[in-house]
Every structure is written in structure tokens, then in C-alpha cells.
Amino acid sequence: MKAPNFDYVRAGSVQQAIDELVARGDSAQILAGGQSLMAMLNLRLSTPSCLIDIAGVPGLREIEQVGKTVRIGAMVTHAQLQQSALIADQVPLLAQTVPHVAHLAIRNSGTIGGSLALADPAAEYPAVAVALQANILLQGPRGARSVAADAFFEGFYRTARQPDEILVGVEFPIAPAGRRVHFDELSRRRGDYAMVGLAAALDFDGARITAARLAYLAAGERPVLARQAMAALVGTSADDKAIQAAQQALDADLDPPGDLQADPATKKHLARVLLGRCIQQLRQAT
């Protein structure tokens, strides 16, 4: 299982990386942490003509507050996210999520930019980005742009990023007062791809839910916003009746494909169970 040959460029700046992408065309790929890309190369599932290594590009490893958002550079590793006080305080849903990502050694090398750009349907961060209405930051030959998470994840390993664009960061809005968040996923073993997972953000006014965002992972080709379930929760106090209504509404929201671990009926059942446990957890929290 040795990787096929490819050209290799160490980019010194975002502009240089973009220039290389433009020059080399569609089969050039960005190398960030490499935790997904290298596995695909070793398995010969991918045969890029060139890898553009952006590890040496300055300015992509910061976590900083910018106004009412927290901006995270694309090359920030999972381990850095886990250790960041800023993330723990201001984007707690993301902090809750990181321990679920793979294993220790992967978290030391893998990056949030790499994960968002790959858009694996079972990945955690895309669902968190959708739940929190994050903005994905791209740069390319036509300039810089920002794409809302809802619009960014288009399908199975497909995003709004053009082949000549680079994902340089992501901005998460700082949580408003009254927000409660919860992340959980069900996987066969610690660190495995999720059978189904849920990134939930509920806004409370006193005991009443004023807004709800429920983003499922591993339940479709991209993160699925469970709009009917969300609607069933808004205006309620997350009592048992509301939870049941939301769980029933989930049937209309989710149409998951089956995989080796679970067929669609099982995934839907597990999604309902996750929802119930998540909301029960959140109505306790303050």
C-alpha cells in the first residue's frame, strides 16, 4: 500500500498555493494535515498529480476573536482546538466535539480546514458548522469570499469550494446569551466513524426555546438540518411531549442511507434516541 507518485510543492504563501492550483489544474490537491489524504493515497484511492503542502504558509494557525466571531485558521489542529481556552469559552459546541474526532495521534496532525474541505458525511465539524451557522473562508484567483455553512456542504465529499480555491479558515459566531449546546455521536468504538451524530444548539429565553438548530452527521450525504424537528421544539419548554413531537417529526427530516453498521431504519431509530437524550440533557443545563 504505497502511495502513487505525485509532484510536491511547499507553498510559502496563500498566493503561491493558489497560483500552483491554477497552474496545475484539477488534479492538484492541497495537503493540510494529511490524515485523510494520506490514507487515501496509501490505499491508492486517490491519484493527484501534485500535492501542495500548505504547512509552511503563515497566518493559518491562529485562533482569534474577531468582533463577534471566533476565526479559526485552516491549519489549526484538532489538538490545538482541544487546548484552546477561547474555543472552550466562546464556541463550546466545538470544544465538546473534538474528543470524538478519531484518536490522539490523528488529532495532533489533522486540521479543521482539512476536515471541512473534505466534507466526509460522517465528519463532526461540518455538522457543527451547520448547527452554529459558521462561515467558511475561501481564497482563490478571483479573490476572497465567505460561504455560509448551510450552502457550503453540497453533497458526498462535495463542497462549494472551486478546485482553484483554498479553504483558509472558518468563522464561528460567538454564542449569544441563553444558548445551550450539546454534541454526541454513537459509534461502534471510540474514535470510529459515527453511526449517527448530532450537533445541537438551542436558544432559551427562561425555560422557553426561542431557536433551535439540530444538525445531524452520518445521516445523509452532507450534514442534515432537521428542520421539522427544530420547528417542533421552538416555543416549547422542551418537556417530554415536545421531545416526542420532535422525535416524530424527525421522520420527515431524515432519509439516511444504510452502511455497514446500520441500515436506514436503525439509523433513524438511533437519531431519534440521540435527539431525546440531547434535549433532556439540555433542558437540565443552564
Add this chain to the structure above:
Amino acid sequence: MNAPNLTPVVAEDNRVAKPADTAATTRYIGQSVPRSGARKLLQGRGAYLDDIRVPRLGHVVFVRSPHAHARIVSLNLDAARKQPGIIAAVDGRALAEYCTPWIGVLGHLKGIKSAEQHAIAIDRACWQGEAVAAIVAETRRQAEDALDHVQVEWDVLPAVTDMRASLAGEQVIHPQLGDNICFHRELVTEGFDEAFASADLVLEKTYDFARHTGVTNEPRAILADYNPAEHSITVYHATQAPNMMQDIFSRHLGIPESSVRVVCKDVGGSFGIKVHVYADEMATAALSVMLRRPVKFIADRMESFLTDIHAREHTAKVRIACTKDGDILGFDLDDLTGIGPYSVYPRTSGIEGNQVVNLTGGPYKHKQYRANLDVVFTNKNVTCQYRAVGHPIAVALTEGIVDEAARALKMDPAEFRRRNLIADDAYPYTFPSGLKFEKLSHHQCLDKLLAAMDYDGLRAEQAQLREKGIHRGIGLAAMIEVTNPSPAFYGVGGARISAQDGATIRLDPAGMINVLVSVTEQGQGTEAVFTQIAATAVGVGVDKVRVVTGDTAITPYGGGTWASRGAGIGGEAVLQAGKALKSNILDIAAAILSQDKATLDVRNDQVVDRATGEHKMPLSELGRVAYFRPDTLPMNFQSELTVTRHYTPREYGFTFTNGIQASLVEVDLDTGFVKLLKHWCVEDCGTVINPMLVDEQIRGGIVQGIGAALFEECVYDESGQLQNGTMADYLVPMSAEMPDIEVGHVETPTRTSELGAKGAGEAGTAGAPAAIMNAINDALAPFGANVAAQPFTPQRILRALGKV
């Protein structure tokens, strides 16, 4: 055989024999001595096969069939040959001139049949992953690059993937064989029909077992180095049975047996996976002969999933007949198992099913038994013996239906077993399938287990927690285990597989002991065990002993490692050789000291006065005299400081051990997830030489069994395509889901050897799946739900509960 005269010293609490202590005592049997000889493995300084560097080495990759069953219409290697770094590209026909084919059958499995298999397939591929050509290059990556340039045209044929369909035989894989039945066996005891007809209770259940595989951490590895000047070959091979491979390379490559040298380096786990003959490994050796240079093959992980032997694909219907008081009258078994398209050579793929027939019902004292076995070919990967061969199936069937019977009769499962386990004083005992038990300790083990786990306490707690909606289950699994096999296992069938082993022990001039043994090491601690036995037998400290295994040019001829035979058989050879060496040492000492041999002994590296313990001379001094100053010894005296002894078990076909396991689980009824809270095992493997090593073998074996019960499955689709050939999709047990495992021992030494040691390597794997299954079903019982198909995935549990 004489009764053992070595009293086992069982160290209950002493986990570690510290360096300072070893000088004070030289009796190591029963002590948890750390494996100092393995320290290098903790520094990354072992030498596994892929660590070897050899000049002019070629690396081979194989062109593997993407189809489960297909005829090769055309195969063009011309373009591949021209790629950078390519040394050769070879097809099956060309290689057949260097390696003769084989058929995996043995005489004692009556009627077993299989088709001829070549080192590289010619004309037809019969499973996805079967090799149809070989590419040898200067580096592995160049060889893999060249694969893209191989042109193959396939005529895809229908694939037989369902066991029942295979048995029905509409599609016959090897037309010349007439049907797809590799092996069929039936047996029935006299009185069976009557017993089942008149029983108060007859229960029936079907159990399904998914095929799974070993997933050794180090993949299969072989480096063959042919010397054309000598017509000899050295094969570095991660194999458990180097002498067996020596014989096979010799016969199939046409090289005299004594010109074949098989060397085992450090092996990164085997568990039976590395005891079989693999076509691609034979091809590697043949390529070395053809190309007249060394060639290496290391299976990568995808190749491992596609071509390492799989095992344990069974669907088995079992019936139990009982009286209303709970006495088991008999078992009835119908077992169907699907192997690959060939029976694996030389041990055959019929043995696993044969063991299921032999062992079902094992611990119990019923008299009636009927069994029907069909072993059928399929177009999936080949299968063969994998740790605990057949036992996990037999134990799961038996212990599963026993629990069903207990439930039906409203008896506690522990009490039901107590009532039916063969009594500890009922031996020797002949079992309905024909097995003979020397002496087992089922009841002692059951008592010890129930006490260790506080069975009554756990039952009370279970009831309390059920009120709170927490559902725990307790599962028991009693078992017997085949160890220390005689030639009854393979030799009688015509296989050139040795059931005896030898040890050559030598006192070196500086006073150290060197031991060469024909049993091999794959990490279980064989070499440590032999170190302890040799040190004890001769009278030296463990630090004075060096053990060498795994080199057919150096070590005695023997069987190697399989069927939990290393400690019991190899250990006995080491013991006898050590005792004989000690006797020879004392002969020399008597000559040097002009004293009666009977007044002397060897203790703590010294020749001493037997009665007083007074030091007479260090062994290093005796060595000096014997080797360098024999002129000072009496005229007719010849020193003999190298002794070889061999040992083979004779009295019993197999030396059985027994044990009992328990699992405590908590089932999440909403998700179907099973949390393993704790696991216990009380086992009796006879004399325990190193309790720490035995505990680790048991624990590792249990976790392997848990893998089969909850996680592991080689998933094939209908067309014979493997769906989960990576470690992301094939789920092996990792630490976070595994419980702590408490191990207890009972010791019933075998009287067939002086050492009294039986085997311990496979018992954990034999009993764990049954214990897990019974625990899950115990948790689900209040809901009338039950699972009987391994692995017991969350989806299966949810379906059983009617939630999905």
C-alpha cells in the same frame, strides 16, 4: 510415565521475581518471572522479518483477481515488465515449472476432497484476491506502480457465496469433484433416538457465526533466498511451524530437505494465521528459485483481509434433550460451514468443523449425541485453523442451548451447570463423540468462579437495577479445550507435521546454559517458559539461560507452535534434557572432585554438597575443566555437556484442559449498545509454569473472542466482493470497549508428562463468545428477546427487541 517429582511452586501473590531474588532460589516453576529476553521488543530493537536487509532483494506484489470467480481470458504482462525498477513479471503457468501444486486433504478425515491449487492461479481465479500473476521489483512501490500496466481480460463466472446454495450444488465450483462438499461427517450414539423421543424437554435453536479473521499486527511475511550454487534455499518466514514449511518447500520446490533452511525472526502475532501454506508465500519462494536472487513478500493490510485465512463461518442447528429435573440427556447438532474454494494445505479446512462435532456438549455428562457436519466450498477467501479452532462455535452452541434449557426449566444457569458438569472424580472419561478425558476439574473451577465474581451478589444487584431500568446480564460459559495433541491430530492422516518436539541443552564453558528448542515464539512467552524450566532442571538462575528457537538448521526437529502445545510438549523436552544435562554435569563434578555423584547437586549456578549445601565449585569452573582441561580427568572419562531429548504425548490423543468464564454486561435497550463491565475466567491448564504469562494468554484470548462476539465480521456481498477490507471497516477490539479481566487458576497436572503442563493459549478465545452471548441474552430475557447470530451488533439487538 512416572508421576511428576517436581512439585509446582505456585506463587499466588508474587507477580514479579526481582533480580535480587533469583540468586536465592532456582526453582522457577510457578513463578511470574518477567521476560527479560524480550526486553529488546520494548526498545524497538526486535528483528521482525521486514527488518532484515539483504543485498539484491526483489519485492513482490501480486496481480489479484477483482472477481470472486472468473476465467482468465488473457493476461498481458509486457507493459508492466517495462516499468522502472521491474525485475520480472510472472504468470501462473511460468511459475508452475518451479513449484508443484498441492491438494489440502488428509487420510483421517474420511472422504474429504478438494481441488489442486497452484502457487499462482492458472486459467481461473476462485476468490476475490487470489493471485494470478506476480511482479518483482527493486522496491515495493515500483512493483505497485507496475500493477497499473498489467492487462487482464476476465470472463466473470457465477460465484457461489451462500453456504446453503453451495450445499444444494446447483453451481459446482470444481466440476470434477461432482459437488461442493469438501467434507461430510455423521455420528450418532446408540440410544439417541429413544432419549430424544422420551425426553421431558427438547429445545431447538439455530446459531449463526460470521466469518472473521486473525488480523495479526505484523502481516504475513516471507523472504526467500535461493542459492543457485548450492541448490539450497534459506527462507526467513513468519511461520509457526518451520520444520513443516521446510518439508513443504523441499517437496514442492524440488530442493533436498536438508538444503532448505527456514528461519523465524521475531513474529508479530500469529494465532494460527501463520501456520498455513499460502499460495502467495509459496510463489515468493518459487520466484527466488526462478530469479536466482532473494525475494520478499509482505502482505499489506488490504491483502491480509483478502487472503489471510478466514474462519468460523457456520450456521448450526442444535437441540438439547433434558429431563424435567434438569438432567441433560443429549445433544443433536447439524452444522453447515462455508470455507473457500480450496481446502487449505496441509492441515485441511475440514478440521474446524470436525472439532465442532467432537466438542459440542463438551463439559457435560450426557450419554447421547448425534451430529451431522457439512463443510462446503464457496468463492470467498480460504478458511482454516484460527486460534481455538472450532471451540468457539462448539462452546457457544452448547452453552447457549444450555442457558435456554435452564430458562425453560426456571433453573439458575449456574445450578443447571452444576447439576450436569462431569464430576471431578469421574475420570478417565470417554465422551459421546469419542474423546477421552484424562482428568478435568469442572466443579472446582465453577466453585472458584462463582466465588470470585460474587455470583449471588451480582444476581441481587441485577434485580435491583432492573427496577431502575438498568439492564445487566450475567453469562456463563463452561468449556473444554484441546491442547498438547498427539499425532492423532494430523500425523495419522498422512501429514508431515510433527507432534513431537526436541530440546538441545548445553553448558557453555563460562557456566551459561544454551537451549535450542523446536517450538517457536510469537510473543506468548515460549522462550521465557523454557528459560524457567531449563534453569529449574539444571539448577541455575534464569539469567544464566539463553533460549534459541525457530531455525531448522540449528534447532531440533519438531512441530512448532499450534494447538496450545508449546509449554506442554516443548516444555517437557526441555525438562528432560535439562535433567539429563544436570546428571552429566554431576558425572563430571564427581570425577573432578573424586566424590560420589549421589552426594552432589547443582544449585544457584554451583555444584554443591547435596546434604549441606556447601559450595564445591561454580559451573564456570566445571566448564573450564571439561572443555579446556580434560587432561585432568580420569583416562576413560568423556564429558558430555550437550544433551538432546525429544517428547511426544502418547497416552491420550489430546490433553484436554477445562475452564469456565463469566461475563457481566449492561445493555442499552435504546441503542442496542453492549457495555462490558467485567469478565472472569477460571481455568485449569495443569502445571502453571509462569502465572503472569498464562494470565496474559487467557486475557488476550478472551479479547479476541469478544471481538468475534461483538465486532468482527468479513462482510461479503452476493457476488463475493469483500466489503470491509480495511481496519476502519473491519472492527477489531480496541482498549476503550474492553473490560478488566480477572483470571483464576486450578491446577490438575497431566500425568502423561513429568512437567504436568497442559496448554493455555486458546482457552480464552474458546469460551468468550459464549459468555458474552449468554450475558446479553440474560439481560434481554425479561423482554422475551434473544440474539443468536454473531457478531451481536447494536442493530441485531435492536431488532431482537423489536425496536427496529
Add this chain to the structure above:
Amino acid sequence: MSETRIKTCVTVNGQSVEREIPARQHLVDFLREDLGLTGSHLGCEHGVCGACQVMVDGQVVRGCLTLAAQTDGRRVDTVEGLSDNGELAALQQAFLEHNAFQCGYCSSGMLLTALHIVRNHPQADRDEIRDLISGNYCRCTGYHAIVDAIETVLRGAGSALAQAKHNGGSR
């Protein structure tokens, strides 16, 4: 196209190494084949088993998922180097005493994870230890003894020898 090669300067076990290497060569193949450091092993080559683990700039990483070229300008420490400088001594002694290894193939990777635990999670209990080593595959031991060994080092218990080495080797 012919194989792409790239100049890479990396410090391995304290020694500076400068080579022109195939861009596609992963770090473990570079260590094993070019530098003869065979202590890191290949079990899967897709980042799941952990047998390949090494340290890059003091962090445990999967060597099979790291291009050797990516270590340009960085520091790599392998099990051999960390054995020679004593960093692993206490853990190695504990592994020996608890028989926390059998075939040894997973051990180099497992020891590096264990070192990370000792350095960063000194209060970890058994469940946390199991969680932290959950990315290292062991087929032989069943993990129980490995947890015992790591727990022993964390609690500072064990033989006097282990204690002395632990104190002497820490930096």
C-alpha cells in the same frame, strides 16, 4: 513522470539528516529503509492501528500518514532514540514487570502513547488510560496489562528500580 524527489532536512533522534527523498515516501518507510531505524512498524498503512507512531516536534503522530517530506525543519523522535535517552525507561520497566506486551509489534507505538499520557495526563484513571490508548491496536494482550503498567507509572508505584529510572530520566 519519473519519481518526484524533494530535499528534506530533519533531525532524527537528535541527529541532523539531509536527504533527497521520494516525495511520496511516508515517514516510517524513510526511517526504516533509509535510516535503518526499524523500531517503528507498519501494521495497516492507513492510520488505524498505531504501530507506526513516532514523535514529531514532541507530538505523537501516525508515521504512515506523514510524508517524510513534511518533517523538513522539524524534529523526529523514534522509540530507539527515546529508549537511548532514558525517556521511556520507567514505562519500559513497568511493561516488562506487568508483561504488557507479547509479540511486541504494537509496543513502540503503544509506548509513545503511554509517554504522552505520563507527560500530559498524570492523573488519568483506568478508564481515561483506556480512552487515551484506544487508538493503539494490540491483538495479543487484551489491553488489561498495558493499563496496569501505565497506571503503575502514573501512580509512581512499582519497583525501586523503576522509581529511580523515572526520576533520573525525566526532563
